[in-house]
Every structure is written in C-alpha cells, then in structure tokens.
Amino acid sequence: MTENRTVVLLLLLAAILPAFAGGQYVMHLLIMTFFYAMLSTSLNLIVGYVGELSLGHAAFFGLGAYASAVLSLEAGLPFFACLPVAGVVAGLAALLIGSITLRLEGHFFVLISLAFAEVLRYVVINSIDLLRGPLGYPNVPAPRLSLGGTVLADFSSKIHFYYLGLALLALTLLAAWRFARSSYGLGAIAVRENRRLARAVGIDPFRHALVAFVVGGALAGLAGSFYAHYLTFVGPEVLGFGFTLSALMMVVIGGRGTLLGPLLGAAVVGITLELLRSVNEARLSIFGILLVLAVIFLPDGLVSLAARWRRPTLEADQATAALDSPLRP
Amino acid sequence: MLEISGISKRYGGLQAVKDVNLTVAKGEIVSLIGPNGAGKTTLFNLVTGFARPDTGHVRLEGDEVTGLPPEAIARHGMVRSFQITNVFANLPVIENLRLASYLHLRADLTSDVLGLSPAREKAARTMEEARRILALLDLAKFSATPAKRLAYGQLRLLEIAIALCVRPRLLLLDEPAAGLNSREGEHLTALLRRLRDETGLTILLVEHDMDLVMAVSDRVVVLNFGEKIAEGTPAQVKEDPRVVEAYLGTPFEEEPA
Numbered sequence: 402m403t404e405n406r407t408v409v410l411l412l413l414l415a416a417i418l419p420a421f422a423g424g425q426y427v428m429h430l431l432i433m434t435f436f437y438a439m440l441s442t443s444l445n446l447i448v449g450y451v452g453e454l455s456l457g458h459a460a461f462f463g464l465g466a467y468a469s470a471v472l473s474l475e476a477g478l479p480f481f482a483c484l485p486v487a488g489v490v491a492g493l494a495a496l497l498i499g500s501i502t503l504r505l506e507g508h509f510f511v512l513i514s515l516a517f518a519e520v521l522r523y524v525v526i527n528s529i530d531l532l533r534g535p536l537g538y539p540n541v542p543a544p545r546l547s548l549g550g551t552v553l554a555d556f557s558s559k560i561h562f563y564y565l566g567l568a569l570l571a572l573t574l575l576a577a578w579r580f581a582r583s584s585y586g587l588g589a590i591a592v593r594e595n596r597r598l599a600r601a602v603g604i605d606p607f608r609h610a611l612v613a614f615v616v617g618g619a620l621a622g623l624a625g626s627f628y629a630h631y632l633t634f635v636g637p638e639v640l641g642f643g644f645t646l647s648a649l650m651m652v653v654i655g656g657r658g659t660l661l662g663p664l665l666g667a668a669v670v671g672i673t674l675e676l677l678r679s680v681n682e683a684r685l686s687i688f689g690i691l692l693v694l695a696v697i698f699l700p701d702g703l704v705s706l707a708a709r710w711r712r713p714t715l716e717a718d719q720a721t722a723a724l725d726s727p728l729r730p
Numbered sequence: 731m732l733e734i735s736g737i738s739k740r741y742g743g744l745q746a747v748k749d750v751n752l753t754v755a756k757g758e759i760v761s762l763i764g765p766n767g768a769g770k771t772t773l774f775n776l777v778t779g780f781a782r783p784d785t786g787h788v789r790l791e792g793d794e795v796t797g798l799p800p801e802a803i804a805r806h807g808m809v810r811s812f813q814i815t816n817v818f819a820n821l822p823v824i825e826n827l828r829l830a831s832y833l834h835l836r837a838d839l840t841s842d843v844l845g846l847s848p849a850r851e852k853a854a855r856t857m858e859e860a861r862r863i864l865a866l867l868d869l870a871k872f873s874a875t876p877a878k879r880l881a882y883g884q885l886r887l888l889e890i891a892i893a894l895c896v897r898p899r900l901l902l903l904d905e906p907a908a909g910l911n912s913r914e915g916e917h918l919t920a921l922l923r924r925l926r927d928e929t930g931l932t933i934l935l936v937e938h939d940m941d942l943v944m945a946v947s948d949r950v951v952v953l954n955f956g957e958k959i960a961e962g963t964p965a966q967v968k969e970d971p972r973v974v975e976a977y978l979g980t981p982f983e984e985e986p987a
Contacts, residue, residue, distance in 0.1 A: 583843050584836045591829040594818040601778070601812070602896050603804035603833045 404661050404704075405578065411664065412571055419560055428559040434671045435566035436628055439573045440644065441651035441663035443620035446577060446613045448649065449658035450586060452593030453503070453610060454511045456645055457518030460498070461491040461618035463640030465625025467525070470538040470635040480544030484626045491622020492615050499614035503607055506596070515642070522640035537636025541629050562631050569627055573620050578660055585612045590658070650688070654695045656702025665703045731756045731932050732777070732808070732900055737786030739769075739776055746772040748956040749786070754900065759926055759933045761943045763967075764953035765976060770936040771813055773953070774904050778810045779803040790900065805833060807899035811889045811906060813936070819878040823869060823888060826877055827860035830895035834859075863894045867921070883914040890921075900932045901925075907939040919945045944968070952976065 415431070440462060447455045465487035472478045472486060502513045525532050543556040544565065554561045580586050588609040591599040596606055629635045647670070648663075655666025673691070677684045699705060732754040739747045747769040754760045762770050775781035777788050779800040788796045790806050798806075818826045828835070834856045836842060837849035864870045867887045872880060877888060886906060893901055906922075907915050919942050925931045937943050943950060943964065950967040952960040954976040960967055967973055 579843055579845065582845055583849075584832065585842075587829060587835065588832055591818065591832065594820060594829070595816065597780075597812070598816050598818065598892070599829070600780075600800040601804060601810055601816075602830045602892065603801050603809075604829075605799070605801045 404659065408574060408578075408660055408664065412567065412574075415567055416564075419563060423560070425559055428563055430672065430675055432559065432562050432566045432631065434667050435563075435570045436624060436631070437647065437651060437671050438664050438667035439566075439570050439624035439627070440621060441648040441655070441667050442570075442573050442577050442660075443617045443624065444645070444648045445652045445657065445659075445663045446580060446589075446617035446620070447610075448652055449662070450581065450589040450593060451610045451613045452589075452658075453506065455514045455614070455617075456511055456642070456649075457498070457502075457514035457516075458617070458621060458648060459640050459642060459644040460518035460521050461495055461621040462625040462628070462644055463518075463521070463525075463637075464494050465491040465622025466629040466635045466639045467532065467538075467625075468622070469626035469629045470541045471532070473542055473630070474538055474540070480542070480626075480630050481546070483630075484623060487626035487629075488619045488622040491625065492619030495615045495618025496611070499611045499618070503610045503614060506606075518640060518642070518645070522637055525640060526637045535637055537634060538629075539634050541633045541635060543633070544630055556630075566627060566631070569623060573623065574660060574664070576616065576620060580613070580616055581660065585609060589613050593658070650692055652702075654692065654699075654702060656704035659702070659704050662702045662704045669703065731758070731791060732934065733787075733789040734773075734777060735787050735789075737773070737776055737783045737788065739772055739781060739783050745956050747776060747783075747953075750953070750956075750958050752951055752958070754932055754934050756932055757926060757930050758948045759922060759935070759946055761947040761950045761964075762934065762936045762953060763938070763940075763943060763950060764959075767955075768953040768976075769956040770953055771904060772956075774810060774902055774936060778808060778902060804896055804898075807897075808902065809893045809896040809898035809900075810902040811893050811904055813904040813908065815882075815885050815889065817877045817885060817888050817892065820876060822874050822876055823864070823880070824857075824860070824873045826888060826892055827864060827895050828857065830892040831856045831860050833896060859897075860895055863891050866894075866924075867891045883910055886910060886914075886918075887921075894925075898931070900934065903933065903935040903937075905936055905938060907937055907942050910939075912941075915939055915942055918942065922946050 418431070419428070444455065444458045447453055447458070468490040469483040469487040472483045473480065498517050502510055502517065505513060526535050528534060545552065545556065546554040556562060556565070588599070588604045591602070591604050592606045592609055599606060625639065628639070651666030651670045652663050653666070654670055655664065656662025674684065674688065677687060680687070695702070734750060734752040737747060737750050738745070750773060762773065764770055772781065776783045779798050779802065782797050786796070787794065790808055793806060795803050795806055795808070818829055821829070835853050837852045840846065841849040861870070864873060867890060869884060869887055869891060872884060877885065880888060886909070890903070890906060907918055910918060922933060923946060926933060947964050950962065950964050951958060952967060952970070952973050959972045959976060960970045962970070
C-alpha cells in the first residue's frame with residue numbers, strides 16, 4: 402500500500418515540477434528518466450516477477466521504435482496511431498519469441514534471449530532495401546495533439562514531451578501494477594520463488610512467464626515509440642544490448658519485483674550517468690563498480706532500504722517465537 | 731478414487747517401478763512403505779506428473795490423468811507434498827498460502843486484471859479459508875513470519891497447509907514425518923485422522939515412521955525393488971514374511987524410522 406502511494410506521490414511531484422524548474426537541459430534529463438523508467442518497468446515484469454533473466458529486451462523496445470518510425474515516415478500515420486501499433490507489434494514479437502524461448506529456463510533462456518535480439522539487430526542492419534540498414538530513419542516527426550481543428554500541443558517545446566512521457570510512464574506503471582496484482586502476477590511470483598512447488602499447486606510456469614513476457618514486450622514497444630518521436634532518429638543501435646543493460650542495471654539497483662524499484666533505479670542510474678559525463682571514459686567502469694557493490698550490499702535494491710529501517714524488531718520477535726522445536730534441518 | 735494400473739518406470743538400467751497396481755478408495759488413508767530405494771518417491775512422481783510412466787495408467791475418479799503435467803494434475807484435485815522441505819521460503823507464511831490458493835483466487839479475466847469486486851470478494855473468501863487452514867494446523871501465530879524462519883516441525887506443517895489450500899480430493903504426502911520428533915509425530919497422526927474424518931479427504935502417504943503408519947493407515951502397501959510385495963491392513967503387513975525379509979530380516983518394529 403505505502404509503495405503505491407509513494408509511486409503516486411512521485412508522479413504528482415513530477416507533474417508540478419516544471420512550474421519550478423524549467424531549463425531545457427533539466428527537462429531533457431527528466432524526459433529521458435521517464436523513458437528509462439518505462440523501459441525498466443517493462444523489463445522488471447520478466448526479470449523481477451517471473452525471475453527469468455531476459456537479455457533480449459532491447460528487441461521489443463527496438464521493434465516498437467522501428468514500427469513507429471516506419472509507420473509515420475512511410476505511411477504518414479500520426480504519432481497517436483503509431484504508438485498503439487508499436488505496442489502491438491512488440492507484444493506480438495514477444496509472443497512469438499517467448500513461446501519458443503520460455504520453454505527453456507535458467508542459463509539456457511538467458512543465452513537464447515540474447516541471441517534472438519542480436520539476430521534481429523543483424524537482420525535490420527542487413528535489410529538495406531527494406532529498413533534502410535545502418536542508415537536508419539532520421540527526421541521522425543514530432544507528435545501532434547489536436548482536438549477537432551484546434552492544435553492542443555505541437556510538441557515544439559520540451560514541456561510537451563515532458564507531459565507525454567509522464568503520461569506514458571503513468572500508463573506503464575498502471576499496467577505493471579495491475580499485472581502484479583492480478584492472478585498472473587501471483588502465479589509469476591510463485592514460479593519465481595519455487596518452480597516445482599508452483600507446479601504442484603496448479604500453476605503453469607510457461608503460461609505465466611509468457612503473459613509477463615508479452616505484457617513486458619508491449620510496454621517496451623510503447624517506450625520505443627516514444628523514444629523514436631522524441632529523439633527523431635531510429636537506427637539499428639536501438640536493438641543493441643546497451644539498452645537492455647541499462648534497463649537491467651536500473652531494475653537491479655532500484656529493486657527487482659517491485660513497482661517503485663525500476664522508477665528509483667531509472668532516476669538514480671540516469672542522473673548518475675549524466676553527472677559522470679565529465680569523466681566520460683571512466684563512466685561505464687565506475688558504473689560497473691557501482692553495480693557490483695549494489696548486488697553485494699543491496700541485493701534487493703534501493704527499495705529495501707526503507708523496509709530495513711521499518712521492521713527489524715518485529716521479525717526478530719517472531720523468529721524467536723518460532724524456535725520452540727529442537728529439530729532444525 | 732485413485733486407480734494405478736500396471737505402472738512401470740525405468741531409468742537407464744534401473745527398473746525403478748515395475749508393474750505396480752494400487753487403488754485408493756475415497757476417504758481412505760493408505761501408506762506406501764518399503765526400504766530405501768524401493769521406488770516409493772518415483773511412484774509418487776509418476777502419479778503426480780513429475781515423471782512420465784513408461785507403461786501403465788493413472789486414473790483419478792475415472793479421469794485418465796496419465797502423463798499430464800503436474801499443474802494439470804493439481805487442477806484435477808490431486809496434490810502432493812515433497813520429501814525435501816519445499817515451501818516458498820522467502821515469503822511470509824500467509825503469502826505461502828496465498829500462492830497455494832492460486833486456483834481458487836482466479837476470477838474472470840476482466841475483474842482479475844482490473845481488480846473489480848468479484849475478484850476482490852473471491853480473494854477475501856479464499857484468504858479466509860487459508861486462515862482457517864492455518865488455524866487448523868496451529869500456525870496462525872506465525873502468519874507474518876517468513877517461511878525460512880520457521881522451525882523444522884512447523885515447516886512440515888506449512889507444507890501440508892500449502893497442499894490443503896489447493897483443496898485436494900486426494901492428498902499425497904511424501905514422508906511428512908521425516909525429521910519430526912515423537913511429540914510432533916503424534917500431533918501429525920492426529921491431524922491426518924482429523925482431516926480424513928472431518929473433511930473426507932483421501933490420503934496416500936509415503937512414510938518411514940512406523941508408529942505413524944501403524945496408527946493412521948487403513949491399508950499399507952509395501953514396495954521393494956520397484957515391485958509391490960504385500961498389501962493389507964497394518965496388522966497383516968506387519969506379520970507378512972516377505973515384508974520382514976525385505977527389511978533385511980530385522981523384526982519390523984525395530985526398523986529405524
């Protein structure tokens with residue numbers, strides 16, 4: 402409950418923030434933070450809830466970005482039509498890839514998920530006639546929000562993207578929250594915690610992993626569409642491992658399997674990366690060290706800090722109460 | 731209720747289970763015993779879908795369930811516990827039962843995903859039932875304790891609670907008394923009887939604790955080297971020369987649990 406409230410509070414704070422800080426640079430930072438929060442929230446459904454390490458998440462994000470760029474540039478569709486299509490395309494790709502790869506678990510799944518994304522990237526690089534290969538798609542048009550004949554927002558200023566990003570992030574979080582609270586989220590947690598026992602109580606691991614994979618894939622596709630229209634360029638690097646890695650760092654540092662975790666992770670990782678821009682070459686090395694430290698000392702992420710403050714005493718009492726049997730395994 | 735006919739399983743050169751026939755009637759408590767390596771756990775795995783039989787059939791109340799995956803068999807109302815303690819260790823006890831109640835928490839898709847009142851009411855009713863099961867097993871006071879912090883005896887009870895939350899018609903317990911002290915063993919005996927008498931549950935158990943087996947079983951089936959060598963009431967089986975021989979000639983009562 403308190404976690405949901407924190408998330409809502411953060412979103413509300415973000416909504417009123419532009420009234421106080423409106424610099425172009427700060428706006429850009431926050432827009433990218435929203436984007437990364439969407440991406441890591443979508444990855445968290447698979448990594449955090451089902452507990453399978455998917456290293457091919459950029460495939461869904463990239464497909465969404467490409468779908469949106471191609472549709473708006475080649476078919477002239479407006480952004481608000483491209484956006485849902487990008488989600489559907491990425492979701493269908495997740496259904497297809499997931500129904501093959503999720504039959505494997507553990508290391509095998511990790512490897513094959515990475516392989517799928519890399520294969521897709523090479524296919525795009527080599528589809529020069531169809532998808533312009535390494536040239537990519539420049540000049541992806543900005544969205545345009547109009548009602549009747551009047552233009553409400555033409556997205557010529559960053560503030561429009563700011564609120565669009567915030568709205569999409571809120572939508573992503575809403576979807577993730579409902580997933581986690583539904584029986585699908587429950588089943589996914591059971592599979593993550595103990596696959597064998599989950600099966601014994603009637604939970605089909607494959608089906609639950611697939612649902613999470615498809616929802617996560619579709620949400621990544623939406624993030625991809627937003628990315629394409631904000632940065633106006635889509636090339637094969639959107640399918641690269643870098644995006645998966647960034648999102649994964651955010652999920653792990655923020656806290657796996659929580660709603661707030663990826664959000665905190667995106668903010669902390671995104672802003673730290675930006676602050677370290679002055680030491681450009683050492684940036685990723687410093688980050689690697691931070692990630693290692695986080696995994697060792699804070700395996701449940703930043704969100705676990707709050708829980709650590711709150712309830713050490715209660716649990717200790719219950720633990721001693723449970724110790725009345727002399728037999729321990 | 732449960733009908734196992736001509737079931738066999740071979741692992742490489744080892745015939746783990748050979749042509750076993752076994753029936754369990756509704757409301758009966760049947761124990762499966764035998765020396766280590768007799769194929770008891772393998773038989774459990776074959777019946778509950780964790781392994782596929784080479785030949786033979788498993789029927790549950792007339793439904794053919796042979797070779798179905800474990801989750802499908804659980805949906806048919808046949809639920810097992812494991813020999814090695816198996817719970818959702820990182821989660822509090824009550825959350826263990828919430829996950830175990832999965833099949834009964836599911837509402838229709840719309841209210842499930844949107845969290846509408848049919849789903850919420852269903853969840854509330856299910857959790858009420860889970861708390862009742864918790865109280866039945868004397869675990870109510872550990873509701874908020876993470877499962878990994880429980881004492882061993884309580885963990886074994888939690889496993890039974892998890893199985894009960896699936897609301898089985900047939901409960902299969904793999905060595906539920908392993909590692910329990912004698913007081914806890916007696917407690918378990920009383921509990922199994924109560925479950926049968928009060929809820930009409932049918933129970934098939936694998937067990938080495940002969941006190942428990944003798945006290946609780948209506949019938950005992952003895953396996954040795956994958957084959958059924960004897961079957962009957964506890965008293966009959968105890969006197970059966972083949973059974974005594976299988977246990978290396980030692981008098982039955984002195985067989986260490």
